Amino acid sequence: MEPLPRSFYERSPDEVAIDLLGKVLVRRLDDKILSGKIVETEAYFGKDDPASRAASGKKKFNLAMWEEVGKAFIYMVHNNWLFNVVAHEPGKVGAVLIRAVQPLEGVEVMKVNRGVDNIKNLTNGPGKLSKAFSITKELNLVDVTDPKSPLLIVEGKKESFEIGKSKRIGVSRDLDVPMRFFIIGNEFVSRKC
């Protein structure tokens, strides 16, 4: 399956966040392939967004948000690695947080990584999916549009679904605009709403 082209990420983060729903996240380990359908995302902007890691200016750890679009941006919060994809219009700053996926391949490996048996509890949250997919800082800045990369995003099956919107979760200072997007009715979305 072909990775999404870099141009896919060269748009406003909220558009990219919506279009990423239904796409497939693929993690390539030494001998195993893990994959999952993206069911929940959030958009983050640059300095106009108080919740964004980019809000306080360019730092070492958030350099990725200024980088070329289509790269992974990974950072730690509360003992959890959170996985983002850099996405923004040319000359701007932004990223899309992947909040939840639905496991497709490699479910057994994910169970071992997470230490739980319940499928629905494997990847239904940003920190959980990182553990399940063994995503750590090592993967910061990998190119998710490169077929050879250990972490990439590919086109999913054609299917129709309804897209729900809400405010972002756990953010101390959110914008007034809904910036969280999810597939309505999917069991793996982190919270109902």
Added chain:
DNA sequence: AGGAAGATCTACT
């Protein structure tokens, strides 16, 4: 050195 951080788990009302 001190504190904040986009979360998770567990234990309840």
Added chain:
DNA sequence: GTAGATCTTCCTA
């Protein structure tokens, strides 16, 4: 469904 304790890095002073 909500509430509280607690986890590890990185930033700021």
